Amino acid sequence: MLKIHNLTVSARGEEILKGISLEIPRGETHILLGPNGSGKTTLLKAIMGMGSFQTSGSIMLDGEEISGLTIDERARRGVGLALQRSPAIPELTLGGLLKIMGQDYDPAAMAEKIDSLNCRYLLNRGVNVNFSGGEMKRSEMLQLLVQEPKLVLVDEPESGVDLENIVVIGEALKRLLKPSREKDKERSGLIITHTGHILDYLNADKGHVLLHGRIICSGNPRDLFEEISRHGFEGCVNCQKCS
Numbered sequence: 001m002l003k004i005h006n007l008t009v010s011a012r013g014e015e016i017l018k019g020i021s022l023e024i025p026r027g028e029t030h031i032l033l034g035p036n037g038s039g040k041t042t043l044l045k046a047i048m049g050m051g052s053f054q055t056s057g058s059i060m061l062d063g064e065e066i067s068g069l070t071i072d073e074r075a076r077r078g079v080g081l082a083l084q085r086s087p088a089i090p091e092l093t094l095g096g097l098l099k100i101m102g103q104d105y106d107p108a109a110m111a112e113k114i115d116s117l118n119c120r121y122l123l124n125r126g127v128n129v130n131f132s133g134g135e136m137k138r139s140e141m142l143q144l145l146v147q148e149p150k151l152v153l154v155d156e157p158e159s160g161v162d163l164e165n166i167v168v169i170g171e172a173l174k175r176l177l178k179p180s181r182e183k184d185k186e187r188s189g190l191i192i193t194h195t196g197h198i199l200d201y202l203n204a205d206k207g208h209v210l211l212h213g214r215i216i217c218s219g220n221p222r223d224l225f226e227e228i229s230r231h232g233f234e235g236c237v238n239c240q241k242c243s
């Protein structure tokens, strides 16, 4: 589904990502781990085509090179991104946005999705305008459920969210990435997480550790998470298993 080869991303002459190669097969969910500032958010933004970065390398979605495309073209081809902190759009209501995204939706299906994320009372408000942490995350998850992307990118779904909302968001992620509908089983995901809570909801196939702009280790996500919880990311530097 996603095939990244030798991706470098720079901002203002500083190289942030230094030759990332990563493959996520159809139907697989991968987890991205790494300390603050290692380049995780930059990687998701580069896949979506956001930010004023200089990039080189290849990003293939479903066999098609997308690295030269604009954000909206990538979204139309099936890339969906939920950011950690999303911008507010006062001119556009959440309901208006959902209407555009789900044009061919049956109203009952749309209503069910809105209620599953408890977002009905937010429909007449500007997207993300004065939304609380939980409201913003629920609204982002709802947008992904309505967009139905082929490739789901989520930046720290559990950050700034209380336990009650984590359950709601976890269930939405499960619905996106561990679905019961045959048609949805082809979907792939790349999820950034720090706490590991979200691993309880996902059937993650693989984890990757990003450090200083390079993927230094890939493996079983739960094992990686446990090792990092015990030894920190410095443990990854000293670990000889991957080298």
Ligand SMILES: Nc1ncnc2c1ncn2[C@@H]1O[C@H](COP(=O)(O)OP(=O)(O)O)[C@@H](O)[C@H]1O
Pocket (backbone or CB within 6 Å): 011, 012, 016, 034, 035, 036, 037, 038, 039, 040, 041, 042, 043, 051, 052
């Ligand atoms: N647009 C930008 N201009 C300059 N530096 C940036 C820009 N975006 C990100 N960076 C820098 O790149 C590094 C990685 O950032 P980021 O991808 O947000 O890390 P992470 O998500 O892993 O915490 C940081 O040092 C950050 O300051």
Ligand SMILES: [Mg+2]
Pocket (backbone or CB within 6 Å): 040, 041, 042, 084, 155
């Ligand atoms: Mg980040």
